[in-house]
Amino acid sequence: MIEAITQFFTQHPLLWAFVKAVVLASFTLVIPLAVIYVERKIAGFIQSRLGPLHVGPQGTFQTAADALKLLLKEDIVPEGADKRFFYLAPYIAFVSTVLCFMVLPFAPGWVALEMNVAVLFIIGVSLFNVVSILMAGWSSNNKYSLLGGLRAVAQLLSYEIPMVLSVLAVVFYTGSLSLTGIIEYQVKHGWNIWHPPIMIAALIYFICALAEINRTPFDLPEAESELVSGFNTEYSGMRFAFFFASEFANNFFITAFAAALFFGGWDGPVLPPIVWTFLKVFVMIFVFMWLRWTPPRLRIDQILRFAWQLLVPVSLANLLFAIALGVR
Amino acid sequence: MSPLETALLLFLTAITVLSALMVVAVRNLIHAGFWLLPFFLGVGGFYLILSLEFLFALQLLLYAGAVMVVVLFALMLTRDVMNPQIRQTNRLYVAAIAASASMMMLLIVLIYRHLGVLSVLPAPVDSDAITRRLGTMLLNEYVLPFELTSALLLSAMLGAIFLARNPRIEMEEESGE
Numbered sequence: 149m150i151e152a153i154t155q156f157f158t159q160h161p162l163l164w165a166f167v168k169a170v171v172l173a174s175f176t177l178v179i180p181l182a183v184i185y186v187e188r189k190i191a192g193f194i195q196s197r198l199g200p201l202h203v204g205p206q207g208t209f210q211t212a213a214d215a216l217k218l219l220l221k222e223d224i225v226p227e228g229a230d231k232r233f234f235y236l237a238p239y240i241a242f243v244s245t246v247l248c249f250m251v252l253p254f255a256p257g258w259v260a261l262e263m264n265v266a267v268l269f270i271i272g273v274s275l276f277n278v279v280s281i282l283m284a285g286w287s288s289n290n291k292y293s294l295l296g297g298l299r300a301v302a303q304l305l306s307y308e309i310p311m312v313l314s315v316l317a318v319v320f321y322t323g324s325l326s327l328t329g330i331i332e333y334q335v336k337h338g339w340n341i342w343h344p345p346i347m348i349a350a351l352i353y354f355i356c357a358l359a360e361i362n363r364t365p366f367d368l369p370e371a372e373s374e375l376v377s378g379f380n381t382e383y384s385g386m387r388f389a390f391f392f393a394s395e396f397a398n399n400f401f402i403t404a405f406a407a408a409l410f411f412g413g414w415d416g417p418v419l420p421p422i423v424w425t426f427l428k429v430f431v432m433i434f435v436f437m438w439l440r441w442t443p444p445r446l447r448i449d450q451i452l453r454f455a456w457q458l459l460v461p462v463s464l465a466n467l468l469f470a471i472a473l474g475v476r
Numbered sequence: 477m478s479p480l481e482t483a484l485l486l487f488l489t490a491i492t493v494l495s496a497l498m499v500v501a502v503r504n505l506i507h508a509g510f511w512l513l514p515f516f517l518g519v520g521g522f523y524l525i526l527s528l529e530f531l532f533a534l535q536l537l538l539y540a541g542a543v544m545v546v547v548l549f550a551l552m553l554t555r556d557v558m559n560p561q562i563r564q565t566n567r568l569y570v571a572a573i574a575a576s577a578s579m580m581m582l583l584i585v586l587i588y589r590h591l592g593v594l595s596v597l598p599a600p601v602d603s604d605a606i607t608r609r610l611g612t613m614l615l616n617e618y619v620l621p622f623e624l625t626s627a628l629l630l631s632a633m634l635g636a637i638f639l640a641r642n643p644r645i646e647m648e649e650e651s652g653e
Contacts (some may be wrong), residue, residue: 209592226522233510255481264604265533272536275544281511284505286551302546308541325530 160367162407176246180396181211183433187396190437214390223385226289233287237280238383244276245394248401253328255414255421266327267319270405271312274360277398279305284391285379296378301450303366306452310459311356313391314349317463320407321346327405331413337371339412349400350410352463357402359451361395363436365443368453402431485525492518516543530607546651 185208187198193197200207225234233342251266253259259309263269278301285297318340319325322333340346359366378392407413407428414421446454484528502508521534605623614622 184478230506233507263529265529265607266531266539268533271541272533275537275540276513279510279544280542282547283510286547298548305541305544329643 167260168249170251172260173246176242176249176397177393179400180393181215183396183400184214185210186430186439188435188442190257191441192391197392201439202387218389218392219386221385223387224382226382228287228289229282229382232289233344236389237287238387238394239392240280240283241277242390244280245397245401245458247276247397248405250325251410252401252404253331253413254425256402258422259328260310260473262328262331263447264326267315267325267330267409271308271315274398275308277394281379288379288382290382292377293381294378296381300362300379302448303451303455306455307356307359307366307459310352310455310463313463314352315409316358317345317349317467318401320467321474323474327408327413331408331415333472334412335415339410339415343411343473345466345473346410348466349463349470350406352459353406353409355459356371357406358436358439359455361399361402361436363399363440365439365446367445399433399436400429403429403436406432481525484521486519488518488525491515491521505550506547510540511549512543512546514541520596528606532609 189199200210203209203213221391224229248270250260251263251269281300285293319328322330322332324330334340341350379390383391404425407425411428415424416424477576491514495511495518498511499508499515502511516535520532523535
């Protein structure tokens with residue numbers, strides 16, 4: 149039976165690619181349900197309240213119900229909006245997230261597209277997320293949206309640089325641009341996080357990751373108390389849901405990327421590789437959510453100064469350190 | 477080439493040419509900035525067909541950022557950016573025409589000379605080897621242009637920082653702190 153299916157798909161590579169694409173897109177839509185539920189429960193735990201409780205056992209269906217509600221809601225487009233760009237922006241955000249998952253290895257062989265420059269591809273594709281934020285902010289024809297969009301671009305582009313430099317440190321250290329290659333190196337030589345230059349790189353990556361997914365203390369693009377809701381103020385219904393889904397899927401992705409770069413990806417004893425990947429991802433997601441309720445929000449100039457005057461020089465120096473100690 | 481590849485190539489060409497035309501044809505500056513996106517993606521697609529995955533990834537990485545910067549500049553430096561009646565040219569249009577015409581001539585000459593190379597699609601190659609070769613070439617044979625480019629970019633960046641410095645704000649900050 150399985151052999152017949154395998155044979156069928158090797159004969160029809162286009163169909164196989166289609167199946168993978170559908171699976172990835174659904175995964176990107178479903179994983180936010182889990183992440184949002186976890187977020188609500190952790191927020192409830194930290195604030196000594198219960199979190200969602202009534203819809204389904206322990207409130208597990210709450211997010212699904214929310215998604216259903218958003219699906220049925222009216223899709224309102226502001227009168228003065230730049231319609232075509234307004235329509236397009238959420239889908240660009242979503243597609244960029246799906247493309248990131250495309251090259252991510254979940255377990256040995258569990259990768260939709262094995263790419264030998266996966267790391268570069270991921271960094272490039274994730275930038276399209278920022279493009280979509282700018283697009284949404286501008287096309288909404290709303291000053292809060294525009295300010296949110298501009299802040300987002302300034303912040304995300306600034307933190308992209310130390311992030312890329314810290315990822316490059318891993319690349320130079322392991323001598324591979326392919327995520328599978330990096331993980332296999334770690335399976336042989338131990339996790340990257342235990343090596344001094346990569347330890348610093350991981351710390352920088354962690355700070356930048358917080359900024360990239362707009363989490364406190366870097367949640368300026370959608371600072372509720374200042375900008376209503378930031379770049380997505382004017383969005384409603386399904387389009388809003390797409391922004392929301394891609395943000396939480398990004399949350400998952402950026403930790404999965406960190407797991408692959410620093411924590412050996414699927415590597416771990418006893419449990420099957422796929423379980424290890426998810427375990428590492430959710431531990432890191434827990435840390436992100438924990439942080440959300442800890443530090444206050446910073447000002448935009450403080451955030452940018454921190455990136456350019458501290459993170460960029462440190463990550464550059466660390467890159468040299470990593471090259472000096474690297475494999476070749 | 478298989479019919480599928482030909483179709484893909486035609487599709488990419490159509491996207492690239494059309495969006496490039498849109499960039500210069502639309503009257504709204506922000507739209508022009510965003511139209512760069514499909515253009516760069518189309519060019520990236522050509523790299524992918526030639527199995528130059530490294531160049532494709534770099535194309536995504538550099539130009540997605542470039543689009544945003546262009547749009548930002550349009551937003552911040554243009555007065556009345558939404559107005560389609562706004563003048564699309566400035567006093568330097570003669571120089572601009574001369575520069576683009578000479579660039580066009582250069583491209584035509586180059587393409588004509590290397591027509592033989594361009595008309596054959598290379599066989600699928602080991603893209604890791606290409607990436608490695610690219611790196612060694614940049615730091616050996618082409619090290620001088622490479623370094624000159626970086627010096628040019630650095631001086632442009634310094635110039636931009638100098639122009640962006642606002643002495644009044646600087647003074648206020650010093651007195652405030």
